[in-house]
Amino acid sequence: MDVGIRIEGLRKVYTSPPPAAAMARGGPMGGQRLFKRPEKKKAYEVVALDAVALEVKAGEVFGLLGPNGAGKSTTVGILTTRVRPTSGEAWIGGHEVWRDRVAVKRLIGVVPQKPNLDFALTAREILTYHAAYFGIPAADRLTRAASLLERFKLADRADQMVHGFSGGMMQRLSIARALMHAPEVLFLDEPSTGLDPQTRLLLWELIRDFNRQGHTVLLTTHNMEEADALCDRLAIVDHGRVIAIGTPQELKRSVPGGFVVRLAFDRVPDGLRAALSGIPGVTEVQAPPEGGLDLYADQGGTLIPHIVAAATSAGATIHDIHISEPSLENLFLHHTGRSLRE
Amino acid sequence: MNLAAFFAMLGRDGRVARRNFLPLLLQNLVQPMLFVFVFGRVMTTSGMMPEAYKSLLLPGIIAISMLLSGLQAVAFPMIADFQFSREIEDRLLAPMAIEWVAIEKVVAGAIQALIAGAVVIPTAMLVLGSGVQISFAQPGELAALALLVAVLAASIGLTLGCSLGQQQIGIMFSLIVGPMIFFGCTYYPWSALASFPLFQKLVLLNPFVYASEGFRSALVPQFPHLSGVVVFGGLVGFNALFLWLGLQQFRKKAIG
Numbered sequence: 001m002d003v004g005i006r007i008e009g010l011r012k013v014y015t016s017p018p019p020a021a022a023m024a025r026g027g028p029m030g031g032q033r034l035f036k037r038p039e040k041k042k043a044y045e046v047v048a049l050d051a052v053a054l055e056v057k058a059g060e061v062f063g064l065l066g067p068n069g070a071g072k073s074t075t076v077g078i079l080t081t082r083v084r085p086t087s088g089e090a091w092i093g094g095h096e097v098w099r100d101r102v103a104v105k106r107l108i109g110v111v112p113q114k115p116n117l118d119f120a121l122t123a124r125e126i127l128t129y130h131a132a133y134f135g136i137p138a139a140d141r142l143t144r145a146a147s148l149l150e151r152f153k154l155a156d157r158a159d160q161m162v163h164g165f166s167g168g169m170m171q172r173l174s175i176a177r178a179l180m181h182a183p184e185v186l187f188l189d190e191p192s193t194g195l196d197p198q199t200r201l202l203l204w205e206l207i208r209d210f211n212r213q214g215h216t217v218l219l220t221t222h223n224m225e226e227a228d229a230l231c232d233r234l235a236i237v238d239h240g241r242v243i244a245i246g247t248p249q250e251l252k253r254s255v256p257g258g259f260v261v262r263l264a265f266d267r268v269p270d271g272l273r274a275a276l277s278g279i280p281g282v283t284e285v286q287a288p289p290e291g292g293l294d295l296y297a298d299q300g301g302t303l304i305p306h307i308v309a310a311a312t313s314a315g316a317t318i319h320d321i322h323i324s325e326p327s328l329e330n331l332f333l334h335h336t337g338r339s340l341r342e
Numbered sequence: 343m344n345l346a347a348f349f350a351m352l353g354r355d356g357r358v359a360r361r362n363f364l365p366l367l368l369q370n371l372v373q374p375m376l377f378v379f380v381f382g383r384v385m386t387t388s389g390m391m392p393e394a395y396k397s398l399l400l401p402g403i404i405a406i407s408m409l410l411s412g413l414q415a416v417a418f419p420m421i422a423d424f425q426f427s428r429e430i431e432d433r434l435l436a437p438m439a440i441e442w443v444a445i446e447k448v449v450a451g452a453i454q455a456l457i458a459g460a461v462v463i464p465t466a467m468l469v470l471g472s473g474v475q476i477s478f479a480q481p482g483e484l485a486a487l488a489l490l491v492a493v494l495a496a497s498i499g500l501t502l503g504c505s506l507g508q509q510q511i512g513i514m515f516s517l518i519v520g521p522m523i524f525f526g527c528t529y530y531p532w533s534a535l536a537s538f539p540l541f542q543k544l545v546l547l548n549p550f551v552y553a554s555e556g557f558r559s560a561l562v563p564q565f566p567h568l569s570g571v572v573v574f575g576g577l578v579g580f581n582a583l584f585l586w587l588g589l590q591q592f593r594k595k596a597i598g
Contacts (some may be wrong), residue, residue, distance in 0.1 A: 132350030
């Protein structure tokens with residue numbers, strides 16, 4: 001079965017703050033909010049998604065790339081029936097997600113951003129109960145669980161409770177659980193956050209394996225390397241909007257020149273920007289909001305003597321030079337004026 | 343609804359409850375039994391309370407034991423699930439409407455309340471010693487009552503568990519559950535409030551009253567108690583109210 005994903009005009013506005021979970025830690029009031037009056041009704045309104053449209057073909061590994069708060073998790077939340085869209089439609093295969101939630105849940109496997117494993121059960125039970133929710137017969141549940149535990153290198157801990165598991169083990173078990181009912185589409189929200197490099201490679205291999213069987217994968221990440229290594233196509237999102245869509249190669253090529261030289265000066269005198277634009281090989285000069293100048297160019301280090309000369313003649317002192325090779329990071333910078341890591 | 347998923351979740355809750363059987367039992371029974379011992383045994387044996395108080399106390403103790411265990415069985419996991427463990431997400435992704443996840447929790451909580459009731463009767467009678475006069479002459483009424491009280495306990499648990507945060511658990515007991523126990527006619531019959539007419543009316547807003555008075559009418563009909571119609575009417579009404587409220591709150595927590 002070929003199951004793709006289609007999103008049209010998807011919009012999500014949160015009108016109430018996220019439930020206590022998110023606030024419990026960060027809020028300056030700590031535990032003392034109990035008797036505080038709630039603020040006036042319309043004080044809280046956050047537009048998480050603003051008319052997002054995209055299409056993921058069946059059998060594709062598709063990545064949503066963007067900084068924290070870009071709307072990636074909200075998109076996954078809507079596609080996995082957990083968040084109700086304010087307007088717009090999302091389709092998985094032939095099912096509109098919100099209208100046909102139960103049918104959609106049969107088609108999808110979900111690996112959450114933070115592990116949500118059942119701490120009252122053993123690893124094997126987590127898998128077998130999950131399969132039972134999907135009506136898989138008891139004998140099949142056990143064989144599937146055993147084979148997934150083996151494949152995910154968890155067989156030796158299969159009958160232990162999961163609270164002693166490392167982050168990597170929990171992440172692997174989360175993926176095994178998502179695969180127990182043989183879904184057509186797999187969603188992974190920030191799958192490799194906090195994993196050691198070795199586990200990350202294993203995880204990538206597992207995702208590729210699943211995809212090779214013809215299944216669709218949608219993952220979110222703010223890791224360029226991961227997006228580059230795994231995804232057939234990517235959508236770059238920021239502030240609830242899709243900024244660019246394409247294969248990693250196409251997207252990288254779309255950055256003028258490919259290289260980015262980020263420069264920091266003590267001051268940016270008049271004429272410096274024009275002088276830098278005139279250097280051969282420089283295709284564009286941008287002034288990012290945090291100061292300094294970004295040069296987009298078809299070369300990197302070879303430009304430095306020219307840059308130094310231009311700065312000196314304009315009377316500016318260079319504090320920092322950072323050269324980055326053609327990458328998705330540069331693409332993000334080009335479209336938003338901000339680095340992904342900020 | 344999806345019976346396979348529903349029963350698999352009940353199976354999961356059953357497995358977890360069996361694993362924690364002893365701590366659960368102690369959590370639900372120690373306090374009521376201490377109360378039974380001090381007021382039902384020490385005070386009556388020393389002559390400070392009449393011996394008849396033993397029989398009057400027992401139905402109230404059954405009611406609070408069932409209510410507390412059913413309430414906690416649902417409220418505690420809900421608070422933890424929605425606040426930090428997020429364990430419930432796996433069940434919310436099961437192929438059935440999410441409301442059934444909440445109803446399953448209510449059924450599981452009600453079963454725990456029924457087990458607590460079944461354990462508390464012999465235990466309390468043992469602690470009380472001789473002189474308890476209760477009758478099981480109306481098994482049908484008792485069973486219907488026990489079922490309604492069990493579902494009520496779990497529904498209140500669902501409502502509280504989906505409305506409060508973890509830092510409010512303490513306040514839940516001191517400001518909500520505590521008063522409900524003490525103004526729930528658990529340790530005295532409703533008729534004892536006759537000298538406080540306004541208060542006597544007000545406590546009728548407390549669902550615990552119908553549970554204790556109901557058990558009083560079924561087990562110790564020799565004492566004054568609310569009429570069967572009022573008891574069953576109150577229980578059915580509060581069941582509907584808290585189930586509805588609980589489901590509303592559950593939807594708010596479960597869907598972003």
